Amino acid sequence: MPDLMGVSTYASVFLTMALINGIACLGLNLQWGQTGLFNVGVAGFVAIGAYSSALLTTAPVDGRFGGFGLPIALGLVGAMVAAGAMSALIGAITLRLRSDYLAITTFGVGVAVQLILRNEQALTGGAFGISFIPRPFASLADRPLSFGMANLALVGVLVVALVMALEKLVRSPWGRVLRAVREDERAARALGKNAAHYRLQAFALGGAIMGLAGGLEAHLIGFIAPEAFDASLTFLIWTMLVVGGSGNNMGALLGAGLVSVIWSASGLATGVLFAPEEQARAAALRNVAIGVLLAATIVLRPRGLIGERLIVSKHLGELGSGRSPSAES
């Protein structure tokens, strides 16, 4: 049955993309959900990961930097290092200042990265982006379903490993300090915890995870271009986290899945319902909906679908739930 094959292939590609967004969402959850740090330039950090991995793994191209032909795994490591280092740099400049300066600066990172992607042809390929990025399981490429499933399995395994690692971190003394810093910095400092240090670590690690998401996107699609990393990606990732429930890794993944479904379904619906010349307006209508969804969730259901569970330590179990993260002190 070719139809079933087609649907399964579509489903595997869709789920893979949803999981990749989920990884970026997990990175944001570490920054905002656990530590209360704003990052309004998520797309910029994802882009740094995507382009780093692409430049490290592609074959050399005339007139463009990079093309080192390294293995994909090394490319992904490079993606995490580059995005993590950029996050550490931005964090070092802004984390000591008022909390919304970080938001403004990361917003600027998003704008600046987008400019570099579009204009630095010799580094990023400009508006045409980078193509012929090596893809995992390339030998299966002529069998779309197997290819899609293999990629889905790869990303799935990475997500499970990442969630397990993050859950362990959250329950560790390190995770406890992050929440202590978020809830009451003065008290955390009184206990001898260097708040600035912990914030910087969480911000850099979250950025590295976003870089991983970008690297995976580059390798699984095989092609990257500036439009994929504009401000609407940041909006989508934020909506995923807020809708799913910030402070909760499962919430981040649930939100990523749900918002991906809404986004794709609305895209299909507007494609059918509107005439070709009205498509630009229809796309704008989707953005109105996502913006309203984000704002409405923040006001009406700040915990999201499944909010944060209060965990002091893995030895104590759960302390009950029902509290929205990060009220300003």
Add this chain to the structure above:
Amino acid sequence: MTLQFLADGLIAGSTIALGAAGVTLTYSILRFANFAHGEFISWGCYLTLLISGPIGAWSASSIDAIGPLSVGWNVVLAAVLAMGLTGLLAVALDAILFKPLRDRGATITAVMASFGASMALRALLEVLFSSRPAYFSRDLQIAIRVTPGVRVTPDQIALMGITAVLVAALHLLLSRTGIGRALRAVGENPALARVAGIDVARVIRLTWLLGGALACASGVMMGMIVQIRPTMGAELVLPLFAAAILGGVGSVPGALIGGLIVGIAEAATVQLVGSQWRAAVAFLVLIGVLLIRPTGILGRAE
């Protein structure tokens, strides 16, 4: 290199300064960075465009250009009305979005909410007006030679004059009147201001009205000088914040200085490096201020 970039920069800087004055006002009084401020700029400009049509139809003579300017009284009148409407838009957004968060004590979350609101407001403009650029007037203006190598149009001179008047008026309002004292008191300490008999809710509404009206003025200027597009305000957000922080958050004269500096730096970059890098200037200014003097030129340490 000619000195034309100075003239271009002062003009672009004026539009940034008007927006930055609104940002610095809401930032210092309500204590959060409002990412939707750029949308007030776009909405103000589109509202002016929308209102100027019927006024022109009602009184055909109002379309005639005023003296050497490119627009008629219908646009001027529409801009004044739109300033009020944009102020009301800001008040309404506060009532449905920011006030519930403020009451809950979740001020940080308000920044995120403003980010979502900016997306929705901008996309709504695209739905209503499409993303095709619009213009107040299609007349070409002849630039006047001011000094050798420096030319400006009559529109640009008039708009710089209006900026100076608006910023001076706002500064006098804040520093010399009882209303201004109430505004500053709420910015310093809302609880104490309430104890002293200040109607805090009214002060907050006034803050949004002023911020929205200034944003509208900035949008109309940008619409006259460049063109009218749904993304015009969103592209100004980073320059606005850079100017407000450079000038010192809470300082209206600071916003003017910051806006002019960012505008001149942008114009110099266009002339020396290339127009595609203009948008990066505000980011570099921002990073520079945060590294060297986070309180800004006229700001006070907290």
